[in-house]
Amino acid sequence: MMQLFYSPGTACLAPHFLLEELGLAYELVLVDTSKQEHQQAAYLKLNPKGKIPLLIDIFDDKEIRLTESAAICMYLADKYAAQQNAAHLNPALGSVERARLYQWMMYFSNTLQAELLSYFYPERLADNAETAEQIKNHAEQRVAEMLSYIDAELAKSDGDYFLGKSLSIADLFLFMLCRWTRNMHKPARTYTHLSPYLARLVQRPAITNSFAQEALAAPLY
Ligand SMILES: N[C@@H](CCC(=O)N[C@@H](CS)C(=O)NCC(=O)O)C(=O)O
Incomplete structure (x- = not known):
């Protein structure tokens, strides 16, 4: 299942709103920045930048680890908006x-x-x-x-x-x-x-x- 690594209220919020708008199944994984968990080895292994958010999804049978809140939103909308009957979230390419x-x-x-x-x-x-x-x-x-x-x-x-x-x-x-x-x-x-x-x-x-x-x-x- 898709995973969104989050810390409350941070740049994870926009992807989180979008996952909810799209009605997708996903797991929220807490990486608490107030406890410096984003700087610990386990998280740095997944995201060497040590920043929140991180999205892990399966794409063409391969795991994709995506960072940058705006890029995650654009990726999710491209991949899932039409499929989830929410094409309005993502205007047509070339328009x-x-x-x-x-x-x-x-x-x-x-x-x-x-x-x-x-x-x-x-x-x-x-x-x-x-x-x-x-x-x-x-x-x-x-x-x-x-x-x-x-x-x-x-x-x-x-x-x-x-x-x-x-x-x-x-x-x-x-x-x-x-x-x-x-x-x-x-x-x-x-x-x-x-x-x-x-x-x-x-x-x-x-x-x-x-x-x-x-x-x-x-x-x-
Ligand atoms: N441009 C990045 C910014 C990521 C970022 O700076 N996230 C903050 C939370 S809003 C963070 O991880 N802060 C912890 C730190 O910089 O130590 C994005 O949009 O994802």
Whole structure:
């Protein structure tokens, strides 16, 4: 059976939401980052980067070990969305919607997520606590600018979801990143268009089930 290695609330959340949306059978394997389990030999053997998440699946009778949250979402949607009657999660290859999906998945993962990692791990970018604090503050300001941009883009949607009328993996990925801003001075839930959008998403059974399975308590986003 497919396995998702997770630590509550981390970058495993988007793949977790997606596994639930797709209604797939999978096993959740806890690798608790708060106990440094991601740095222990057993996990490093599977994922030498020592990061969460990791997905293990069987592909053409061979085991595939996949890392990078966004890539895992794209892989799962490519492989399973049509099969699970959820083709809407993954617009057709070669379509304008698919191009827009690529654009947003890249922006979310290599720009917003990267900035959030600077916010959460500023000490890795600094030699002392004072500089780390500055880095954290600057990262928070840049995240706020990005959320303003995302909020304005969301306003252009002609439906309830980021790419229009259908839920896509971009929504699941963005929800995860928005959740990570919940303790900032200006969290994603306070933006005009993100506010009702996140409130709608959080009601999806796939999202509530994932939160329950990861034992995450309110505030959820
Ligand atoms: N780009 C990677 C980032 C993975 C990542 O940094 N995960 C964090 C949890 S959100 C982690 O493993 N942190 C533990 C550490 O860096 O020590 C992805 O999206 O999968």
